Amino acid sequence: MKHEPISAAPVVNGLSVDVEDWFQVGAFENVIGRDDWDGLSLRVEDNVLRILDLFDEAEVKATFFTLGWVAKRHGPLMRRIVEAGHELASHGYDHARVFTFSRKEFGEDIRKAREILEDASGAKITGYRAPSFSFDQRTPWAYMELADQGYIYSSSVAPVAHDHYGWKEAPRFAFKPLPWSDLVEIPVTTAILGGRRVAAGGGGFFRVLPYAFSRWAIRQVNRSEGKPAIFYFHPWEIDPDQPRVAGAPIKSRIRHYTNLEKMAPKLRGLVHEFAWGRMDVLAHREAAGAQELVT
Numbered sequence: 001m002k003h004e005p006i007s008a009a010p011v012v013n014g015l016s017v018d019v020e021d022w023f024q025v026g027a028f029e030n031v032i033g034r035d036d037w038d039g040l041s042l043r044v045e046d047n048v049l050r051i052l053d054l055f056d057e058a059e060v061k062a063t064f065f066t067l068g069w070v071a072k073r074h075g076p077l078m079r080r081i082v083e084a085g086h087e088l089a090s091h092g093y094d095h096a097r098v099f100t101f102s103r104k105e106f107g108e109d110i111r112k113a114r115e116i117l118e119d120a121s122g123a124k125i126t127g128y129r130a131p132s133f134s135f136d137q138r139t140p141w142a143y144m145e146l147a148d149q150g151y152i153y154s155s156s157v158a159p160v161a162h163d164h165y166g167w168k169e170a171p172r173f174a175f176k177p178l179p180w181s182d183l184v185e186i187p188v189t190t191a192i193l194g195g196r197r198v199a200a201g202g203g204g205f206f207r208v209l210p211y212a213f214s215r216w217a218i219r220q221v222n223r224s225e226g227k228p229a230i231f232y233f234h235p236w237e238i239d240p241d242q243p244r245v246a247g248a249p250i251k252s253r254i255r256h257y258t259n260l261e262k263m264a265p266k267l268r269g270l271v272h273e274f275a276w277g278r279m280d281v282l283a284h285r286e287a288a289g290a291q292e293l294v295t
């Protein structure tokens with residue numbers, strides 16, 4: 001009997017953009033205060049429009065985790081994102097890390113951000129990503145609050161040790177953090193290198209390391225582990241002309257400004273090489289096989 005080869009459909013990975021402006025990154029928060037934001041030049045809209053073109057050209061749909069602060073000032077852009085077929089989701093109001101909040105403050109932050117995002121776009125917001133992946137063992141109440149407010153999924157965990165963030169004991173793939181809720185957490189991608197977890201889901205790692213590293217990591221996750229990879233980047237990463245922040249720590253400056261001019265072509269390669277989709281669609285698919293979190 002002749003066996004037909006089983007056609008291996010490519011794994012559809014999750015593509016996401018954390019929509020914040022060049023001065024709103026965690027690395028600069030001790031240099032530029034929130035009170036200063038309104039006096040700075042806004043570049044996020046132009047950068048997001050370039051990203052929409054890039055996605056359009058590659059025929060991919062993605063999720064835009066957007067700050068309420070940005071949505072408040074760029075209403076028409078929110079509608080553009082939704083009209084282009086992408087998912088608009090929440091990145092909180094003004095990028096405060098979740099582990100600095102009480103549960104009540106967190107609840108107020110995500111409620112405020114969601115109202116602005118929904119008013120601006122007309123779309124329902126069901127996904128959330130914590131600023132700087134700031135969910136960890138200190139924030140068990142964060143999932144309860146998301147579930148109470150009706151969110152479907154979160155992508156707020158970096159299950160790796162890192163100097164600014166990380167919950168290194170968290171599962172590497174989709175899990176259900178609450179036994180009584182269908183809320184699903186979809187951690188950003190890590191790969192296994194030499195027996196250790198390494199960050200491989202984007203951000204500075206994608207920009208600074210050779211593209212071959214990301215290709216290897218995504219292939220490992222897709223082919224060896226049969227799982228979708230979750231990738232993220234920021235609009236300021238494709239903007240080599242952004243103002244330089246003086247006074248920031250040297251490590252932050254190197255991390256923030258390296259290879260900005262190479263980012264757009266690198267991204268173009270990435271979106272063409274692998275299959276990508278929206279995070280809400282992926283969350284729906286992954287929810288069925290998601291493990292319950294055992295702590």
Ligand SMILES: [Zn+2]
Nearest residue numbers: 018020131132
């Ligand atoms: Zn962010």
